[in-house]
Amino acid sequence: MARRWTPQRMMRLRTIRIASSMVTIVALLLGFFVCARKTVALEVNGETTTVTTFATTIPGFLREQHVKLKTHDLVRSSTPGQLTDNSTVTVQSAYQTTISIDGQQMPFWTVADSAEQLIAFFEQNEVAANRITVDIKNVYNQLTGGLVINADGPVTVIADGKTSIAPNGKLPAASIIDSKGITLGKNDRVSVSKDGSQTILRVERVTTKEITETEDVPFSTQTIVDDSLEPGATEVRQEGRNGQNQLRYRVTYVDGKEDSRELLDTTPLSTPIDRIIAIGPEPVKETPQKEDNSGASNDEVQSAGQSAGNSAGTNNKQSATENNTGDAAKPSAESSPTPSAQPSQQPSAKPSEQPTSKPTQSAQPTQKPSEQPTQQPSAQPTQQPKPTPTPTQKPTQQPEQPTPSNCRLCKPSPSAAQAYAAGAAAQYGWTGKNWEDLVKLWNRESNWLWYAENKSSGAYGIPQSLPGSKMAQFGENWKEDAAVQIDWGLNYIATHPKYGSPSKAWAHSEKYGWY
Template identity: 45%
Template sequence: MARRWTPRRFVTLRRVRVAVCVGVVLLASIIFFAITARKSVALTVNGDTKTVTTYSASVPRFLESQGVKTKSHDFIESTDKLAGLKNNDVVTVRSAYQTTINIQGQEVPFWTYATSADQLLGFFKANDQNASKVSVNVGNVYNQLTGGFVINKAGPVTVIADGKTSVAPNGKLTAASILDSKNITIGKDDRVNVSEENGKTILRVQRVTHGQETKNVAVAFPTRTVVDSSLQPGQTEIRQAGQNGNKQQVYDVTYVDGQAESSTLKSEAVSQAPVEEIVAVGPAAPTPAPSTGGSGSNSNSGSGSGSDSGSNSNSDSNKGNDNSSNSSSSTPAPSTPSQQPSQPSQPSQPSTPTPAPAPAPAPAPTPAPTPSAPSGGGLWHPSREAAQIYAQGAAAQYGWTGDNWSNLVWIWDHESGWRWNAGNPNSTAYGIPQILYYYLYTSQTDWPDNGATQIAAGLTYINGRYGSPNAARVFWNANHWY
């Protein structure tokens, strides 16, 4: 017998149909997501390339899923770093290490992924052809990257060491191999650097030695002044001649190729005490009593009859009242009665001579303090030129040359004029890139003074927010900030 239709059965069938539809839609969504989210990405890590399949939507998640650990200074590039990760993208990771470059005499730590001296110098030449401004220091010539630091320069390399110049014909070798071929042994503290000078690649060895120097420094004698009443006012007489003392200072000195480069005070001791100079001076001249004009001079004389004195005193008293009436609009004070005898004025007593103050010796001018770079080195209080030399190499490692470099210069010209101490009164923006304190490397305490730290933070900010200086300038033109 056929099942009869009932309202309850209808509701049950409808729920089944809805559940089936939801399941179909959900399954279709999963299949669609799996197809669209699945990406084929080319991953290159330090020159090794492989193609991998991933469902990650961002580059950081992708690198994490592939077990690629990166540090803060590593260089990470993707096809479109601002749009996330897409199918057929290319992600490149270059592990950075720290070397040292020389900019206008300053030893500046520089993070780079360059695999050769030629490549590193090429970063600076990409935006400035005057590469002689920069030399690359090889911190440890026998342990810089795998197999040593490679010069990688086609053609010969000029080697300068111990006052001698020679030529190595093959610039494709490591610095260690070239030095070994010349029988040049590197000491623990010796320095090796590579530079481009007049189209030539120079591999230079600087011998570093340490020693002590003792200096004799004069100790200025003090001066004491005494008052001698037997001398005339203003007269001076040297009772004991002063004599400078002497102290010995011992310095630890660092020599580079025989020339003193830096010194540190180790100790000092006074070997001869200074002799005090004693100067006698005469007493100060007495201060003359102030004179009063008019008839008052008669009363000061102390001579004449009492009546004369009284009349003179009356006259003086009336003058005083007249003066009071002239100097004030109030009722004049009553005059002194003429019957009151005037007191004869006392002759003025000579004042006790006041000793002249001891002439203090003129203090030597205090030299203005010169800030010194911290022991770790850095681009300490750089000039505009030095800051741009550093920035041009750092920007080139992001691939920012040509218009990107020109726009970076333009932005920081307008933001700070490339001044390391530029501040913004309306925000925490500071330094060459004028980015907020939040974006600076606040974990590094040298950011207020170290131009290298500021520039590195500024480039990181532009790369993360805009992708390039070209895009940052477009935003700046529209908003007058970036």
């Protein structure tokens, strides 16, 4: 017998369905809670804490823990990409120091806890450590109260021409300098370098002084053409005299030796006087002319023409008509074998044109000597201004792309860019094969040229950022500053979920042709 429907039975069934749904939801929430809950070890500048989190990414985890990151801070995780249970996240705060590579100074962001470690970063990637000098510009205000010099041994201190040994290299630079009784001036320089196994802390005394010097301003020479002089003759019309400027410099001395000087101002004392030289016209180059009557003077030719014209007799009318028809006269003169035809035309037409038309037409040989001197002075001034656009363009072009004052590694050679990248990559732990693969990767991308640009895609710089403006987060001078480009490229590889290291980025580039 089937059960009858009753209100009580309906309520019991509804209660059972609601209870089962609630159990399912609780089970799902409990499962998600168990799976999403992670225990993560967070290490910030050497201090480690164990925290519980539900974050799935490293940036989200750091925001949750209120860890504020600066641009050059290094973040590492034992599980790159996703955050998993029992991961270890390490944060190292970067600070800026100044290094010199082969005498070229550049600001350098580092996480090193000692100068010895900083120099070792370069050495790990086969950059000679004796080429690197660490300049400590403010030893009393560095991370953790002062930069440690050498955590592994003694330090050689050189100051004021004296050399001494500080046995405890674990002390900050400020403490070592104080222990030696050395008082630093405001502009004194403190640097750390390596000479083989010896770590050297050097103090250089810096003084400045303003000096005044007098500088000669050389005169220039002007050349004019004087028709009254003989062809090829020269005459000094005015002797030249140098001018003088007074220059005021601020000179910087390092340990008593001049290191650099800055020009403060220039005061003219006297104006240079130009030297003026007059030259005669160029000698006339006579061109050989064909003469039908060799040795005959013009008068003889003229008289011969007149006598020939008078002795024409009965043919006088015919010669007159031939002279008045221009085209008919020319063939008769050219074809006539006798020399008497040319003299017969010259007195009839050309003597009347010589005084009026020849000076303006400048076609006769008699005008060549007077024409050549007049053309020379007119041609020289017109030719001299032609090269003037080049000096006028240089000043306009140079201010367009000045070297920025805050540019750390501006327009370097590929070798200088690689030297910088060697130390920066070693701070990520990228040495050995990782460094070799990074060199190959950026050789393929840009040949380590800071100005490399892909015309089709717009990718720019040593790491070929697409677009190049992405690198602006590491510095506004990303177009010229190789340090900005390298710092961005290393961070891009480190934080990319598919890479995490140059070797993985290089493997991707080998497979697909890009990274």
